[in-house]
Amino acid sequence: MTQLLPTPAPLDDLRAACTGAVLGPDEPGLAEAARAWNVRHTHRPAVVVRAETPDDVVAAVRHARRHDMEVAVQTTGHGFARATEGGLLLDLSTLVGVTVDAEARSARVLGGTTWEPVLAAASEVGLAPLLGSTPHVGAVGYTMGGGMGWLARHHGLAIDHVRSFELVTPAGEVQVASADSDPELFWALLGGGAGGLGVVTAMTIDLVPVSTVYAGNLLYPAAMAAEVVARYAEWIETVPEELTTSVVLMNFPPFPDVPEPLRGQSFVIVRGCWSGPVEEGEQWLRPWREWAEPAIDMFGPMPFSAAATISNDPVDPLPAALSTEWLTDLGPDVAGRLVDAAFAADGPPLLLFAEVRHAGGAVARGTAGAFGGREGELLLCLVAATPTDEAAAASEAHIRALRHGLADHTLGRAYLSFCDGEERRARTAEGFAPDDLTRLQQVKARVDGDEVLGCGLDLTTG
Template identity: 40%
Template sequence: MTSTLSAKVTGPVLAPYDEGYADEVSAFNLAATHTPQLVVGATSAADVAAAVRYAGDHGLHVSVQSTGHGAESSITSGLLITTKRLDRLTVDPATRTATIGAGQQWGAVVAAAAEHGLLPIAGAASTVGVVGLVTGGGLGPLARSHGVASDYVESFTVVTGAGEIVTASHTDHPDLFWALRGGKWGLGIVTEMVVRLVPLTELYAGTLFFDAADIEPALRAWVSYTESASDQVSTSAAIIRMPPFEAIPEALRGRTLLALRFAYPGAVDEGARLAAPLREAAPVYLDLLGELPAREIAKIHNDPAEPAASQYYGMLLDPIDQDFVGVLLSFFGPTVESPFVVAELRHLGGAAAVDVSGGSAVAGREGSFLLAMIGVRPDLFEKVLPDAAFDVREAVARWARADGNPNFMGLPMTAERLATMWTEGANTRLGEVRWRYDPDAVFTKPA
């Protein structure tokens, strides 16, 4: 089987018994252990197309992976196509666009754009793959001021379920273009995309840390702050239980802290004025908020850069209030034993709530907040974390929304939850597009 496919592609074709298979299928999220029947390390769109056609001819479902940040579950069958070798990256300062291969990560795009005084609107983590973020919408640290990452896509190069290479844009295959901006799954394999960049070199951004005793007043002040916050300000609040690891700075090591993340794409003086109510909310334990070069935007969230095992549970919320804070602290407060290391609230709205001209499939634009819960102990993955997440969902049900965003859905990834992720109209339209471009359901469904 491998020899037949190897004759059709340039990249490696590996079965479970082959040397290099384990490295090829490995995901950034080590909680997932992929064991597909075959893996193809694509080096071009032609490789992807040939692999998809081969899978269709042999009755194999196709999965795709670049970095594997979103690997919430293991791939245990079919053919996996890895795109990490599709690493083209060019920036055109005249048109303020970047052409980005599916194997690139956002940190590289940020660095390349910064050489021209430009910035992509991307996610919080520099190691996240470009395509996975965009096809789910792409909420990042500038969401309220600039919208989501998929709003900035000009075109996609896509391999369909029939193994055809097409361009999806405003004018070519516009139905597929609409779907790929937020529709996430089963639409094709993106091998390259062109995105618009914004002229931005400096931010007023960073993090204010509050020690355990000041978490409650600071968190309550932040929730009040969001009620009238400028649409130019994007913030999030995360209760973090820092492990006692040597790699963690001594000032943070082993502490339970509240991290208030702040990003304002404007002048320092105005940013400081806008951030003043948060600085005055409670004694600041560590002030890492100030002028920040846009090329260092990943420092706002400072997400881990090395692969590790984790479980993620997310939900979308309507406006929250002080009662919500009380409920949240009953699960995640500094004196509570919680199995989660992070409980984060992201303030949404602003530009993220406004769809692009012509529309997109981005889900969750009407949400006011995103609640995320992250656990990292594998011994808690099977029962403790799922049970704890269920209890939180029940407790905050009156603020919860039925819809969500696929990039932040997390576990459990069930058909029932997916059915409410998008509106009924969007679900119907996505189904029509999936059937049109993948009538034989070659691409693996996520549930």
Template identity: 40%
Template sequence: MTTTDFPPAATLAARLSSGGAAYLPGDDGYDAARGGYNVAVQHRPALVVAAATAGDVSAAVRFADEHDLRVVVQATGHGPAAAAEGGVLIDTSRMTEVTVDPKRRTARVGAGVRWQQVIDAAAPHRLAAANGSSPTVGVVGYTLGGGLSPILGRTQGYAADHVLSIDLVTADGVARTVTAATEPELFWGLRGGRTGFGVVTAMEFRLFPLPHLYGGGIFFPGEHARTVLHAWRAWIDSTPDELTSSIAVLRLPPADSVPEPLRGRQVVHVRVAYLGPAADGARLIAPVRAAAPAIVDTVGELPYPAVAAIHADPVEPLPVYERSALLGDLPAEAVDRLVDVAVDAADVPVTLVEVRHLAGALRRAPREPNAVANRDAPFLLFLASVAAADAAPAHVAFQDRIVAELGRWTTGRTFANFLTPGDGSAAHRATGYPAEVHDKLVALRRQWDPRGRFA
């Protein structure tokens, strides 16, 4: 099928810029435009608009309104809440402009920019952003959901805390620049409220000086999981805010992309990022380094453009099923329970069982209030399975069991960026926010999208 077989789509295509495009099912380019990183979530829109400009986005939103179609937005597809069935999918991956202002220490990015582009643009100026662990994650989606940085989190807080302005196309198709001065309530909701207010076409945010970075990962044999987890838990309470850390039990595939010493093994991966001199960093991490014999130790002085090596997240598209929970505490009993259930007696080989340490600025209120919620928890439990569709139900059920087994220590909430892909229920979405924040966000969405155009 082509746009000529569906006259309204042809009308829209004529409104787009020379860099934009519209695709119907069956068109060359449709599958590529609707695809994303997490291939477990398959969008099947009636129309894909590959937007190259803010004008393309406005045209797509107006078209959806004229034809009473729902709108879903995707840049990289790392964290879709639910699959789009029908409607219009606006693909912003072509909007890749990045501008760094070293004097103001700011970056301005288009809606399709990925973190590695910002990292590479900021590094020559010895500046850094509150980016995530993966270089392929989209900047805008990550930031709208809060943005938990494993490098600058403890010193600077969430990425959303440092947004200065947002260019947004609202449900009426109008392009607006939203700031604390122009639309304070909407600006509050966009920073942490994730989706549902419109289509973000660009964003400006603060950057930070980064004179030193000492970081990397230490991989221990899986049989030492209990010992290393206890050592890590005891160690992190003594670490300064300049040091951000997490720990994960990984079941690595026997793939050529995995370094030979780790290939096909279960390992414990301690990740560290220290914003100070290497000598101080080495002294600080000595206790956890000594927890067990390491298979691989990559921790050392690290250039900022290589920061993705700390977590070494996969970059190729995968079918990923996720679950998360914030923990109010992680005592020794909870560590043992996690190892008992998720590692030693695991019925299903969950690919990643991770605990992130949340401290410092991550647990303080920002200087400019926003919708990023649940800042009180000191730990985040994150589970992920790379699995074929027929194996997915078993993985999802076992992830739920892990969280249930740790129920005494969970808060019943998670972060908006870690809401499970595929579960778009209102009850599930509400776990990202306390009731007063959730209700305020719902009211804002009704104000700015009264007909519920945006999914």
């Protein structure tokens, strides 16, 4: 019997309607645009639209609807969830730009812009956006997940500072969502935005008056890890909200681009950012320096425009496995399990790092949107480098076993931005309080009942 292959939708009309490039099957650039930052994941679209304008987004969504295709949205691919197979991929990395209004302390950020230019433009006028540990993720994708960065305890989550979203609905219409215009959709986008509630073409956010911070890292030998984690758990009970910190169990890879003396070495790191008066920053780190001289001390005053150097996250795409839990405590049982998992006595490390971030403060007080972890004080983020399938399988099993061992010390909630791929979708319900999940599902059913935007979080009820 002759098998009938689906006829690819003609692209001429779409090309005529779009300013940006439209890439059909087998065209150069399609595979590259489809790949996620975490190179273990890739979309397999029939067509990619590199949107340059909101009209391109409208044309792409309407084309997809006409031809019964799903739409996947990707800016950087740092937060990949599910691959589209044969759908239309909207590549937003070409819809970029930022306008800062210093007087209004706000920025209008186009849908595919990373934090890098936003940070640069805001810094020029002594202001800062609420970016996270790396400026290389999409500002909108980061924000719609919650957005917890180095100013979180002082100023809250990124979702606490959004004034409005401009978007193209899954029906292909242009709309604004704000406190005054479809407030229910606005609420849902703040935390649940990766659930495919619309394609955000721009957002207007608050900027906060932060220019110089006291920030960096204190590195202690891995052998001191249990002691450092125990001290960290006590110390964070005493620090003010202007200080956002984490403790990191880090195995620096033995790669040539990792500088000596870090290359191939393991450390326990106290990391953070003081955003109060800079001259007061040193006093909050003094207990550590008085307790034990760090092997490397990189804490000091710095312009917030250099915030990327606090975590020094990798910039280039890499294969990785990641996972997360909100922890209820950092007592000896948790600390012991984390130290054992990060710094195994034998064999090469299975984790690149385990980081526990201190939340609370303005994060806990915030009320915007749907974010399931506000009550959490301790956010665990686990990352493994997975250069081969075998390494991926071993690291994933290791991470599963660690999470299982920590089960009595978790809130049962997930910060979904700290997981990706199948796990991100599968744990969607853990990302929200039950009532908020129901509310999000109702918004999803209203704005995207046909599941046109179905490649992010799973907000369906079926």
